[in-house]
Amino acid sequence: MKNHSMTELPCDSPSQSVKKNNATALSLFGLLFIFISLIISIGLGAVLIKPSVIIDSFFSFQNGNIEHQLIREIRIPRALTAALIGATLAVAGTIMQGLTRNPLADPSIIGITHGSGLAIAISLAFVGSGSYWVLLLWSFAGSAIGAFCVLAFSMISRDRISPVTLTLAGAALSTLFSALSTGIALYFQVSQDLSFWFAGGLSGTKWLHVFILLPTVIIGLTLALWISRSLTILAMGEEVATGLGQSYQKVRWIGLISVILLSGAAVSIAGSIGFIGLVIPHVIRLLVGPDYRLLLPLSAIAGAFLLVVADIGARMINPPFETPVSAVTALVGVPFFLYLSRQKRGYM
Template sequence: MCTALVLTLIAVALAALSFGSVSIPFSHVIGTITGSESVTATERTIILSIRLPRILLAMLVGSGLSVAGVVFQALLRNPLAEPYILGISSGGTVGAIIAIGLSLGASAITTPLASFAGSAAVMFLVYGIAHRRGQLDTNALLLGGVMIGAFFNAVVLLIIAVFNQELRNAFLWLMGNLSSANPDAIIVVAPVLLVASLVLLLQARNFNLISTGDETAMQLGVEVKRVKRLSYLLTSLITGLVVSVSGVIGFVGLLIPHVCRMLFGPDHRLLLPASFLLGASYLVAADILSRTLLAPSEIPVGAITAALGAPVFVYLLRRS
């Protein structure tokens, strides 16, 4: 199973190295990797300096959003929960934009940190809205998330209007975009995201139990509160990191876990690694479309994931 997903990821990544506004034949892509002489210097530069960092970034974003989606769905027992729908991605955007607007520097460290703070704040806010009389109200959770998302998008527009010049590129954040990311960010984002995903994977058995009910999980020996606190913290961290490099990319955390659950079942010990790998492939593939459909201009990748993911949301909503 994992082999198939890894092979898919490699195939998609090779395709992504080849396709683009300048198409590079597969033989040259392989040649670049193996160090063959027949590849021109321009092609080498395009592949190694432009496309490869972007593909790695796409993988991280896709994996992170999918893992966060799986965990939210397990903790909230709702297949509709994901970072975008819950407004957590928008919170991250506000955090990042405030950091940049206040000239804390768009550095590879402060922006992800501010973004994490924003995500975590919205996580608490949405949870607080939906938590009444000890019960988590699913409708309030989803509606609250969408409303907070809309509100924070408005805040972002306002901040952009005030700071105008410095933040022109921030518009790209609202639609989700991989083109403006700072390649240095990979060095910060990759290790943290991998460690956070690994820690969450170690909780997979607890997620199985919690996804059948908080009380049931307690009856079966899970320290539910502790597991939830840790998991909300890590998913906010992952979402914040992802948003700081890509902006708001919606529905990935909804579509990928759903597909993986259909393919591999609901056991989180399988579902988490599968979603991690398939999420990476999915976003790299979506990014190919974003770069090639209207080449040489780009469609924001968030528009593509929304176009593919929103129908799945409607389908899941009608079924639940």
């Protein structure tokens, strides 16, 4: 009998080996683009800062220099937060597409993000603004509720439902959570506090957010990579995966925990930012194929780059005012979503 541990995946075929060899080069180029975009993000804003001043602030920081203070306390935390949130949303979307075998899955589309928003609204109404850590825990709880609802629906109906129908169910769930959030905000007069999470933005981010996101990204990505091979096999079908000795329940729970961590942390800091988890996995899949061992890390890199660039655009569209970064990502994501929803092909 053939050893399951030695079973070849589609991504191990010779036709995929070239893409696998190119993954390292793509990662290096992606990291380079992220570095360049971070420098641009630090320099651009209501006050333009020269690259020489940015470099000088790194190596010879002057506490009395206003530009150096601006760079260290505002610009750098914001740029790093954008990169980390972009990575979390991209990885969460990649995992959800793998778990549900739904090419339209994205935390902002199928209810997970809005579940966090509802939990935050409840927290603001009954607990108050309080500590950010309390808000973070509420966001995790809301993300968990949304994720459980989506996975429960996919488990009950998985062989009798199309990806588009599942996405419509998720959209209905998002609408319900959003309506409940709005009702709670209006009744308890916390609309102004909650409006930030509905708009989605990165203004006001601090080093605290970076220190929270960094371990969250590491833990979430580690869990995702742990099940990456199983996700690749799962794309071949649950029956095939079971026949190859894969524990679907184990993969589902580990993936669910990863999505809850990533989505909950992102929403608690930046609010509802959509479509990164939808667009990025498909773009990366075209470059490296269906191997989740490559999809997940490269999606994290591409997501980080996309949100940093989107945040730059949000600040430059109508200076000195800021456009919500969620509006910028929607300009890319909505056409892509409509294109995918019209496709009649199965999930790749």
